[in-house]
Amino acid sequence: MNSFYILHLAIIISSYRVAAEDKLIFLQAVxxxxxxxxxxxxxxxxNQEATWxxxxxxxxxxxxxxxxxxxxxxRQRYIVNNPGNLNLSxxxxxxxxxxxxxxxxxxxxxxxxxxxxxxxxxxVTAGLDYPDMPEWPGKFVPIAVHTVDHPYDYIGNTDxxxxxxxxxxxxxxxxxxxxNLTQENQPMFDALSSIxxxxxxxxxxxxxxxxxxxxxxxxxxxxxxxxxxxxxxDAINKTNDQRESYYVGLDLEPYKGVDFSIELSTLRGGSLLxxxxxxxxxxxxxxxxxxxxxxxxxxWMDPLKYYVWSFHDTTLSSLFSTLGFKRSNYNEDGYPQYxxxxxxxxxxxxxxxxxxxxxxxxxxxISDHLIEEVTPEIxxxxxxxxxxxxxxxxxxxxxxxxxxxxxxCNTNLFNDTSSPTSPSKAASTIIISSCRVFAEDKLIFLQAVxxxxxxxxxxxxxxxxNKETAWxxxxxxxxxxxxxxxxxxxxxxRQRYIINNTGNLNLSxxxxxxxxxxxxxxxxxxxxxxxxxxxxxxxxxxVTAGLDYPDMPEWPGKFVPIAVHTVDFPYDHIGNTDxxxxxxxxxxxxxxxxxxxxNLTQENQx
Numbered sequence: 246m247n248s249f250y251i252l253h254l255a256i257i258i259s260s261y262r263v264a265a266e267d268k269l270i271f272l273q274a275v276x277x278x279x280x281x282x283x284x285x286x287x288x289x290x291x292n293q294e295a296t297w298x299x300x301x302x303x304x305x306x307x308x309x310x311x312x313x314x315x316x317x318x319x320r321q322r323y324i325v326n327n328p329g330n331l332n333l334s335x336x337x338x339x340x341x342x343x344x345x346x347x348x349x350x351x352x353x354x355x356x357x358x359x360x361x362x363x364x365x366x367x368x369v370t371a372g373l374d375y376p377d378m379p380e381w382p383g384k385f386v387p388i389a390v391h392t393v394d395h396p397y398d399y400i401g402n403t404d405x406x407x408x409x410x411x412x413x414x415x416x417x418x419x420x421x422x423x424x425n426l427t428q429e430n431q432p433m434f435d436a437l438s439s440i441x442x443x444x445x446x447x448x449x450x451x452x453x454x455x456x457x458x459x460x461x462x463x464x465x466x467x468x469x470x471x472x473x474x475x476x477x478x479d480a481i482n483k484t485n486d487q488r489e490s491y492y493v494g495l496d497l498e499p500y501k502g503v504d505f506s507i508e509l510s511t512l513r514g515g516s517l518l519x520x521x522x523x524x525x526x527x528x529x530x531x532x533x534x535x536x537x538x539x540x541x542x543x544x545w546m547d548p549l550k551y552y553v554w555s556f557h558d559t560t561l562s563s564l565f566s567t568l569g570f571k572r573s574n575y576n577e578d579g580y581p582q583y584x585x586x587x588x589x590x591x592x593x594x595x596x597x598x599x600x601x602x603x604x605x606x607x608x609x610x611i612s613d614h615l616i617e618e619v620t621p622e623i624x625x626x627x628x629x630x631x632x633x634x635x636x637x638x639x640x641x642x643x644x645x646x647x648x649x650x651x652x653x654c655n656t657n658l659f660n661d662t663s664s665p666t667s668p669s670k671a672a673s674t675i676i677i678s679s680c681r682v683f684a685e686d687k688l689i690f691l692q693a694v695x696x697x698x699x700x701x702x703x704x705x706x707x708x709x710x711n712k713e714t715a716w717x718x719x720x721x722x723x724x725x726x727x728x729x730x731x732x733x734x735x736x737x738x739r740q741r742y743i744i745n746n747t748g749n750l751n752l753s754x755x756x757x758x759x760x761x762x763x764x765x766x767x768x769x770x771x772x773x774x775x776x777x778x779x780x781x782x783x784x785x786x787x788v789t790a791g792l793d794y795p796d797m798p799e800w801p802g803k804f805v806p807i808a809v810h811t812v813d814f815p816y817d818h819i820g821n822t823d824x825x826x827x828x829x830x831x832x833x834x835x836x837x838x839x840x841x842x843x844n845l846t847q848e849n850q851x
Contacts, residue, residue, distance in 0.1 A: 266595045269329025271528040273521055274319065275554040276586035277561050278355040279308025286456040287449075288442035292465050298792055299758040304351040307611070309358040309806070310795035311584040314612045316362020317799075319586075322616070323551070324363075329592060333550050336367035336374070337386050339718040339769065340548040346555035347401035348392040350758065353808035355584070356390045356555035358795075364388070365799050373717055376729035376777075380736070380784050383801035387728070389772035390555070393813040399650035400520050403513040403559040407654035410512040413503060416658070417491055420500045423447065430484050433477055440473050447488055454485040486578035492559065493566040493573055503658065506566070507641055514563030515642040516650045517554065522636055523648075524552050525591045525601065529632055533597050561585065567642040568603075569624030575605055576622075582608040587619075591632065599632040688748025693738065697774040698727025723770040728777040735781020743782075755786035755793070756805050766820035767811035775809045783807070 281304050282297035294300050324333050334341055337360075344360065346352045364386060371377035374386045392398070396406050417423055427434075427447050437445040441453060457474060460466055466475070474481075490496045494509030528549065529535075531542035554560075558580035562573045564587070574581050586606040593599050603623060606614040621627050625638030645653040700723050701716035713719050743752050753760055756779075763779065765771045783805060790796035793805045811817075815825050836842055 263329065263592070264594065267329055267592050269331040269590055269592050270532055270550075271525060271552075271591040272323060272331060272333075272550060273524060273552045273554065273589045274586055275517070275521070275556060275561060275564060275589075276312075276315065276355070276359070277556065277558050277581050277583060278304060278349075278351040279311040279358065279584045280305045280462070281308055281351050281459075281583075283456045283459050285452060287453060289440065289470055290456060291468050291470065292456070292460055296465075302349075302351060303758055304354045304358075306791050306793065306795045308351065308355065308583060309800075310797055311608065311612045312355045312358035313362035313365070313795060313797065313799055315584050315586055315606065315614055316359040316365070318362075318606065318614050318616070319359075319588075320363045320366065329590075331550060335364075336369055337364045337388055339722055342388075342551045342553065343549060344388060344390045344553040344555065345401070346390050346392045347398055347557065347560070348395040348810050348812075349557075350808040352401070352555045352557065353390050353392065353810070354806045356553065357388070357806045359553075359555070360388045361385070361801065362799065365801075372725050374725065376725045376732060378729055378732065380732055380781065381728075382780065382784075382804035385801035385804055387773045387776045389769040390809070391767050391772070392811050393767075397651075399516040399644075399654070401517070401554065401556045401560055403557070403563050405654075407512060407650075409654050409656055409658055410509070412658045413505070413508050413512070416500060416503060417497065417505060417509075420497055422497055423491065426484065426487055430480070433480055433484075437474070437477065437481075440470065447484070450481060450485050450488060454481050457481070482579075486573070489562065489580055490573045490578065493563050495566060495571070495573060510563065510566040511642045511644055512650070512653065513559070514565075514567040515644045516648075517556075517560060517564050518567040518639055519643050519648050520554075521589055522632075522639060525589070525632055526636070528591060529593070529599055532593065558582075561587065567639065568619075568622070570619075570622060575607070575619065584608050584612075584614070586614065601626075601630050601632060601635050686748060688750040691742060691750060691752075695731075695734065695774070695778070697723060697768075697770040698730040698777065699724045700727055700770045721768075721770060723773045723777075727770065727774065731774045731777035732781035732784070735778040735784070737781075738778075739782045739785065754783075755788055756783045756807055761807075763807060763809045764820070765809050765811050766817055767814040771820075772809050772811065776807070779807045780804070 281302055282300070283292075284302040285294075286292060297303070298305070322328065323331055324335055327333075344356050346356045367386075369375065369384050369386055371384075375381055375384065392401075395402055399405050399407070430447070430450075434445045434447075434450075437443075437450075437453065443449055445453070453474070457471070457478060460471065465471070487496065491505075492509070493513060494505040494507070497505040499505070527536075527541075527546050531546040536542055561581045565573065565575055565581075570576070572578055574585075585608050588604045588606070590602040590604075591599065592602065601620070602618065603620045603626075604616055605619045606616045609615050620630065623630065623635075623638070625634065630638070644650040645656070700721055701719070702711075703721040705711060716722070717724070741747055742750055743754055746752075763775050765775045786805075788794065788803050788805055790803075794800055794803060812820075814821055818824050818826070
């Protein structure tokens with residue numbers, strides 16, 4: 246190592262030295278889900294959906310284990326080591342953490358598994374943190390995982406509904422780079438077509454690679470099809486790596502005036518980048534008292550210390566492209582491995598000036614993670630970044646210039662007269678009829694609508710001595726009794742619909758992914774009620790360690806995690822009766838003018 250390099254390295258290291266009095270005030274983590282089954286495969290593959298536990302694209306027990314291990318790694322760094330006196334509580338504290346996932350089973354359950362690792366070593370109390378009942382899995386403390394409608398999730402879903410991005414991707418296929426890569430590999434594509442039963446193109450190569458990769462992990466390679474394909478594995482891998490670089494705008498020259506490195510990075514990763522920045526800015530402004538909305542600070546950002554994003558390989562890779570990393574997986578080709586994670590730290594000095602630090606925790610073997618600081622690799626942050634500087638360098642990737650990704654997605658690429666529009670979210674009408682049941686009648690579909698269980702008050706009056714701090718986990722949180730109530734309800738429903746098998750519904754006695762869908766409003770108490778209900782509904786099932794859940798001592802009993810899906814609460818016109826609705830607000834104001842309202846008010850005025 247020459248002396249110039251040593252001096253240069255010393256300068257870089259010194260620019261990131263953390264002073265003893267500096268304080269870490271906010272942490273965010275973005276990770277990929279854990280190990281999963283293939284999302285699909287080619288027609289001639291003998292390993293079709295029925296051969297995979299829970300079907301296509303589902304998190305495996307290994308994937309759960311990977312996230313328990315990642316959670317433990319994050320716990321060691323941010324709770325046990327406590328850098329910058331972040332002072333995260335060692336046990337789950339509702340107002341300190343918020344977990345956001347894409348609305349996909351494998352990301353939701355990855356987040357649940359990660360929380361088991363992050364808080365699993367905590368001292369918890371039966372009857373307070375979880376129900377004191379034998380049916381409850383160990384000392385499991387359920388934590389709500391929040392999400393939004395997947396097709397419109399511009400933060401977590403890089404393939405959300407976006408006409409402009411679709412236009413750009415079609416343009417990518419016209420580029421010299423795409424055409425050359427196709428022509429170079431056409432003989433291989435022709436051979437793969439005869440093996441797979443597909444008309445293989447560059448678009449299809451990712452599915453073939455993914456299926457082969459996962460089948461090799463699970464020792465499903467002893468088939469004639471796999472042996473034929475394996476001759477091309479290295480070439481498939483290399484070609485797919487290049488396609489994945491194109492996906493996030495890397496290695497493409499501008500074409501027809503379109504800079505793919507900006508356009509694709511912005512449309513796939515810009516929303517997440519600016520969501521991360523937005524959380525940092527809100528935290529910093531509250532911390533330094535620069536905001537006028539004291540309520541938001543007091544009840545949200547001031548106590549919030551840890552914000553989690555549970556997403557996909559494409560999400561993480563797209564985020565990396567907005568940070569200026571030159572390869573799709575930070576410093577190597579391909580997408581980030583299962584359970585790989587990036588963390589973003591917001592620090593303040595004693596004069597309240599800020600700086601950010603970023604780390605990457607890639608999966609290095611079956612369930613372990615390295616940790617590497619990557620702040621100097623972010624373009625514009627080579628010598629460190631204040632929050633202001635991080636915002637400034639990120640402006641080229643801010644959707645629509647104002648963060649409105651939906652507006653950008655509905656803006657034509659070349660300003661032609663037609664206007665692409667995303668399909669609107671359609672409301673559904675459900676008609677339920679009742680009739681007499683005969684012995685030969687068959688029950689073919691079941692829906693259940695329930696209220697959450699027992700909770701703390703959502704607020705109280707000024708003179709009440711029982712303020713928020715008097716209630717475990719604060720306002721409006723599900724109690725251990727509320728969890729128990731839903732376990733019991735789940736058991737009652739199990740008795741009626743599984744044990745008694747009303748109308749020969751034939752629900753499986755153990756969790757079967759494609760048989761059930763759980764939808765909740767995006768509120769902690771309803772989400773955790775649903776999780777508790779599923780413990781009662783499936784808790785008596787015969788399950789297998791290493792298949793249905795990880796075979797590891799840290800896992801709570803025989804708990805089988807089940808995804809609970811939500812949509813954005815203010816726009817949840819199904820589950821939130823106070824969703825954004827100007828017409829309803831007008832009508833409610835009209836109610837207050839009625840004689841009935843006025844009379845009731847006058848009668849109770851004294």
